[in-house]
Amino acid sequence: SQTIHQWPATLVQPVGSPLSLECTVEGTSNPNLYWYRQAAGRGLQLLFYSVGIGQISSEVPQNLSASRPQDRQFILSSKKLLLSDSGFYLCAWSPGNYGYTFGSGTRLTVV
Amino acid sequence: SQQGEEDPQALSIQEGENATMNCSYKTSINNLQWYRQNSGRGLVHLILIRSNEREKHSGRLRVTLDTSKKSSSLLITASRAADTASYFCATDPIYNTDKLIFGTGTRLQVFP
Numbered sequence: 001s002q003t004i005h006q007w008p009a010t011l012v013q014p015v016g017s018p019l020s021l022e023c024t025v026e027g028t029s030n031p032n033l034y035w036y037r038q039a040a041g042r043g044l045q046l047l048f049y050s051v052g053i054g055q056i057s058s059e060v061p062q063n064l065s066a067s068r069p070q071d072r073q074f075i076l077s078s079k080k081l082l083l084s085d086s087g088f089y090l091c092a093w094s095p096g097n098y099g100y101t102f103g104s105g106t107r108l109t110v111v
Numbered sequence: 112s113q114q115g116e117e118d119p120q121a122l123s124i125q126e127g128e129n130a131t132m133n134c135s136y137k138t139s140i141n142n143l144q145w146y147r148q149n150s151g152r153g154l155v156h157l158i159l160i161r162s163n164e165r166e167k168h169s170g171r172l173r174v175t176l177d178t179s180k181k182s183s184s185l186l187i188t189a190s191r192a193a194d195t196a197s198y199f200c201a202t203d204p205i206y207n208t209d210k211l212i213f214g215t216g217t218r219l220q221v222f223p
Contacts, residue, residue: 006153032209043199043215044154051209059210090153099144100201100211102153 002027006091006103013110019064019078021106023091026072031093033074034100035066038088050074086110115200115214123220130187132217134200135180141203143176143183144211148197157185157198192223 006023013019025031032051036044046059048066056066063082067075074091091103115136124130134143142161146154160167160176160183167174173186187194197218201211 034210036213041218044213046210046213049210057209088151092154096208098142099156099159100146100154101156104153105151107151 021076034092117214
């Protein structure tokens with residue numbers, strides 16, 4: 001069966017520090033991969049998605065970047081975090097648009 | 112914004128009552144999906160309804176879709192305290208089949 005792993009669960013980082021969040025999927029090949037951010041009590045904002053290795057689509061201009069170095073690995077990064085980068089980050093995968101499977105999320109607090 | 116809108120934003124009911132949530136969207140779609148999110152957790156896929164379907168059931172869930180009005184509803188019958196969560200609709204737009212567009216969500220509170 002397919003599983004998705006996202007870590008860490010919580011993260012407190014100082015302003016100006018780098019960020020690296022990792023997401024990996026098991027039990028499938030060539031998945032579509034997604035990074036979302038959710039502000040407290042709000043909906044989901046799509047940040048990046050990828051339909052294949054090295055293929056990254058950016059949805060909003062921001063202080064973040066994404067990479068897909070391997071088929072089932074999706075990384076969200078920042079060189080210098082801002083206070084506004086705080087939020088709940090969710091990784092998801094899908095075989096197409098027929099139902100996403102989400103990771104458990106990372107609560108990022110930038111202080 | 113392309114984001115869908117859901118109403119109500121929040122809903123409080125007693126156990127045993129039915130809960131109805133509505134979703135409106137803006138573009139033509141291939142399908143519409145509903146997800147559930149428990150506080151502080153990832154979203155869980157509940158049900159998918161295709162654009163050529165009008166109604167679908169799964170256990171205590173009933174979803175309707177009206178493509179002429181660009182709207183959908185999720186009905187949870189005989190609610191339980193464990194149904195307390197946020198519920199999101201998501202649309203698969205015809206113009207881009209690589210990503211879903213999520214709604215703003217409805218926070219459901221079911222009191223025992």
